[in-house]
Amino acid sequence: MAGRLDLDGNPIKPMKICMIGAGGFIGSHLCEKLMSETDHEVVAVDVYNDKIRHLLEPSGHHPWSSRISFHRLNIKHDPRLEGLIKSSDLTINLAAICTPADYNTRPLDTIYSNFIDALPVVKYCSENQKRLIHFSTCEVYGKTIGSFLPKDHPLRQFTDERRFLNQEPEFYVLKEDASPCIFGSIEKQRWSYACAKQLIERLIYAESAENGLDFTIVRPFNWIGPRMDFIPGIDGPSEGVPRVLACFSNNLLRREPLQLVDGGQSQRTFVYIKDAIEAVLLMIDNPARANGHIFNVGNPNNEVTVRQLGEMMTEVYSKVSGEPSLEVPTIDVSSKEFYGEGYDDSDKRIPDMTIINKQLGWNPKTSLWDLLESTLTYQHRTYAEAIKRAIAKPFAS
Numbered sequence: 001m002a003g004r005l006d007l008d009g010n011p012i013k014p015m016k017i018c019m020i021g022a023g024g025f026i027g028s029h030l031c032e033k034l035m036s037e038t039d040h041e042v043v044a045v046d047v048y049n050d051k052i053r054h055l056l057e058p059s060g061h062h063p064w065s066s067r068i069s070f071h072r073l074n075i076k077h078d079p080r081l082e083g084l085i086k087s088s089d090l091t092i093n094l095a096a097i098c099t100p101a102d103y104n105t106r107p108l109d110t111i112y113s114n115f116i117d118a119l120p121v122v123k124y125c126s127e128n129q130k131r132l133i134h135f136s137t138c139e140v141y142g143k144t145i146g147s148f149l150p151k152d153h154p155l156r157q158f159t160d161e162r163r164f165l166n167q168e169p170e171f172y173v174l175k176e177d178a179s180p181c182i183f184g185s186i187e188k189q190r191w192s193y194a195c196a197k198q199l200i201e202r203l204i205y206a207e208s209a210e211n212g213l214d215f216t217i218v219r220p221f222n223w224i225g226p227r228m229d230f231i232p233g234i235d236g237p238s239e240g241v242p243r244v245l246a247c248f249s250n251n252l253l254r255r256e257p258l259q260l261v262d263g264g265q266s267q268r269t270f271v272y273i274k275d276a277i278e279a280v281l282l283m284i285d286n287p288a289r290a291n292g293h294i295f296n297v298g299n300p301n302n303e304v305t306v307r308q309l310g311e312m313m314t315e316v317y318s319k320v321s322g323e324p325s326l327e328v329p330t331i332d333v334s335s336k337e338f339y340g341e342g343y344d345d346s347d348k349r350i351p352d353m354t355i356i357n358k359q360l361g362w363n364p365k366t367s368l369w370d371l372l373e374s375t376l377t378y379q380h381r382t383y384a385e386a387i388k389r390a391i392a393k394p395f396a397s
């Protein structure tokens with residue numbers, strides 16, 4: 001750890017990092033990385049700490065015990081926030097409502113969480129001249145330009161009902177400094193999240209332009225891995241709907257068919273959390289290269305339709321659990337049935353990697369198969385017994 005150098009060969013000085021949302025999926029992996037591979041100190045802020053409890057053992061238990069502290073606070077209304085930001089060198093804001101099932105059913109909470117609650121964080125960083133790494137989303141790109149071409153347009157050629165042939169990248173590859181943000185109509189409340197994230201990005205950008213805020217904005221493209229979200233009825237509400245990795249994991253663990261929303265034709269690129277965390281560490285350690293930039297962080301080589309993801313997860317889970325797959329492994333469900341009124345979808349998300357390559361030399365490494373194998377091994381080891389007990393319970397007495 002001592003003697004770590006930045007990308008320009010300069011020694012990296014230990015920093016004090018205020019990490020808001022440290023108890024979530026990305027925060028837990030980032031805390032692990034910072035504790036095991038750096039000398040940086042983490043002031044972890046969240047309302048929950050279950051996912052980082054293993055790092056917070058009593059003082060002296062881990063070599064890093066003196067470098068991490070947990071502060072249980074809700075950034076909506078806690079006067080301690082400003083002091084924590086002021087006393088740190090860098091603030092990383094991960095706090096958000098970021099599960100699509102909430103965007104159309106709890107649009108007010110979604111907008112408040114992603115815009116209003118993030119405002120004081122930006123303000124305190126700007127006023128106190130503190131650096132900010134803010135987590136936005138690839139969803140700010142919304143839908144691709146290509147999805148709006150008329151049905152009979154010559155450029156709109158499909159391999160099947162909705163998928164593009166990969167021959168006109170300018171109609172779908174998403175570039176930080178060139179692609180527009182294309183959302184659906186206001187009744188499509190799915191876009192409340194993307195719109196709130198876009199406005200906070202614009203605010204941060206304006207704070208930089210007018211008041212000199214040092215910022216980096218991260219746009220994650222479907223980061224997945226262990227500890228993502230929750231398994232309904234086990235470590236989250238039975239009626240809760242997490243993101244697709246946890247939904248499909250839950251179905252596989254319970255031996256239920258995976259539900260493909262609107263036929264599972266939407267496309268996503270998935271990146272392994274451990275690869276993505278490497279990119280964030282490069283941003284932390286290289287402020288001169290990261291400040292003032294917006295970075296796509298994803299894996300353009302791991303593109304699949306949601307249907308293909310479901311098929312691959314079914315195959316991988318059968319391998320890691322030793323259980324045969326169901327005869328009918330997937331079923332189709334309409335988005336209205338699954339998410340309710342106001343849902344809409346991004347059709348395709350391929351990150352352009354030019355900027356992150358140029359500034360930080362980062363590239364993702366892990367294939368979709370490999371990342372699913374390690375993630376589903378974790379899901380099986382963590383949840384299979386608890387699910388069996390939960391399924392057996394009603395008949396126990």
Ligand code: NAD
Binds near residue numbers: 073
């Ligand atoms: P997550 O839900 O696991 O983590 C968010 C954490 O923030 C949670 O632990 C939550 O308790 C905390 N939090 C929320 N509101 C808070 C508040 N008011 N006060 C204190 N803590 C609060 O989500 P994640 O996947 O780790 O995502 C982190 C960030 O990255 C979010 O901003 C999200 O929008 C963005 N993002 C993630 C992905 C992805 O692929 N995982 C994709 C796009 C964007």
Ligand code: UDP
Binds near residue numbers: 222264346
């Ligand atoms: N999805 C699905 N079945 C599920 C959960 C999600 O078909 O059980 C689809 C969803 O409609 C979307 C994609 O999977 O097209 C990815 O959803 P996720 O919740 O991970 O978030 P997003 O990538 O849309 O932000």
